Amino acid sequence: MLIRIYIFLLFLLAPILGIFLFFGQNNPYSSLESGSLVEGHMEILEHNEMIRSNLFVKRELITETQLLSHVSNEILGFMQENANEELLDYLEQQEKLNLIVEASARHQQKSADLIDSLLATMLGDPIGQTFGENSIVKVYSLQEAGYRGYMAKVRLHNPNAIKMLLANDEIASNGETTSQAAKRSGAVLAINAGGFTSQNGKLYPIGITVIDGEIVTFYDTSISFIGFNKKGHLVGGNVNSREQIKEMEVQQGASFHPILLKQGVKQNIPARWANTRHPRTLIGHFTNGDLFFMVVDGRREGWSTGVTLEEAQDKLIEFNIRDAYNLDGGGSSTFYYDGKVLNKPSAGQERRVTTNIVVMP
Template sequence: MCKKNKIRIILCFIIYEIAFILITSPFYIYRGPFNTLKKITVATIMATRHQYFVTSFLSQDEINNILNSSDTNNTQNQSIDVMQTVKNQDNKIACYGVSSDSGRYTGYLLSIPSKYKIKVAWTKNLGKEGQRTSEMAKDHNALAAINGGAFTDNKSETYGGSAALPGGFVISNGNLIYPYSNADLNKKESVTAFTKSGKLIVGNHSINDLKNMNVSEAVCFIPPALVVNGKGQISDGMSTGLNPRTAVGQTADGTVLFLVLDGRKNLINAGASLKDVQDLMLKYGAVNATSLDGGFSSTMYYNGKVINDTRSWNGERYVATSLYVEP
């Protein structure tokens, strides 16, 4: 057999093996006996814009059964009086590097004293396309910023797309920024909100609820809240998959915590679960905390530049909103 034929046979075998793996892997993962692998895979993919990799093979009932919604505690009602905002004696923003012992994630946590105001920024191209977190930060001369809530495009209500429109609603300076009109003032959304006095509000609240709490800034993302009244709300470490994450929390003295965790670098450095995020927030003293948009959106801006490793194929991702520290 000539050398060329041998090479051709080897290449055909390699192509066959790759095709076989690609075709059979979904059935092996989704229908196989390895429940932990199944849960991690489904949860991770369902947290992205590419849910069709799961929904093409599993029904919604099967997805719900795998993820098991009971793994997440029913979110408590937040007691606004639990956290007393007082002046932090350290007036400087502190930046800490964080990582897991297993190498699943790395990232940064900003500790922001209570003297600073947290504000909401939104894309200046609202209704057309999103904007990078760093661009919004520079537009507002921000000391620091992280990406914000959910977003949609202007053609669909599905989260994702061009980031032209925020998901849920947006409040800034006490004014309803989005929706422009016909807002359902009583529809509850999972919120990240700050009152005029600087208290973080998390959990499910309507626009009217937030008005009654004297909220000045708010964005929305999918539930659940991570920490409420000092207690973690996530009990299963793998029910939410592994992804890059963004979160915000607040300690008892009013210090605000911005957290961004990187992932999707390789099979080992895949990212963090929501329980990982919750546990880090508790470690740094958060009494209330919640997650923001993660995945390729996860971005932290500090000292005039993006400091985390954004994983979007075209660089820093466009988003509809961000949270920033007012100078």
């Protein structure tokens, strides 16, 4: 019985004894030196350390990238928020600007309607109207105001619709009538403009003359200047230098005397011009900016003796004129509209002059 138990234990231990015998005779590490094992182990440790370092660096890069991405998103969000605020501010300002423009347009139209109503009350309905692409021209007879003559109210759509024309486009010339200037330029309205003098059988403009932005004469600066700037607005007064002309952006201009109104206030009439009746050519603009042209006949018994500049000042204020100037008068005064001369020049016919103001339809 005991023998059987030994045999049974021997069978159980046989596999274990076989393994010991195998490794004892065929140890796979027996051929490796202890130094090689250490070196291999160190390489494995270094490689693992490198992997851990790379993983750490990658984690750092990932963290920084995530941080930068977060900051970038915050910046973009801030910029977007500011952009939205700026856009809202812009739209709000644009809306306010549109409201101002609309209010200004309504105010201007209301002012124009009030002036039209005023003129209709004082002078009756226009005797002629031209609604052109470049301008609107309304012409009135001055008979209801007690004068023989005509007045025009002009609204420019195009600042280039108003021109100062030299006679035959020459500084020294034989002169040109107002109707000739109007017809050769295709104008619907025209009046004579600046003064002139005669030398050696030729006519020359006096003072300052500007044609299409070019100063073509610059003589006596003591004479008042009357012109139109790049926007077609009436400008003028006492001009002493070429620089002033450039600063005022004058495109068209001529000279005569005196100034009648400034900002609705009467200006002093020099003694040589005071309280004398003559045919007159006047220019100005209404309180709403529309241009004003006026010619009064004179020196014709039984028809009209003319008007004094003092009387003209009072009448202009009644017409709601803000700024006004006296142009060359006497036999030069001519009012041309829609193909013909409406007034009666004092000499019985038009006088040849050196400059005329024309308005395109």
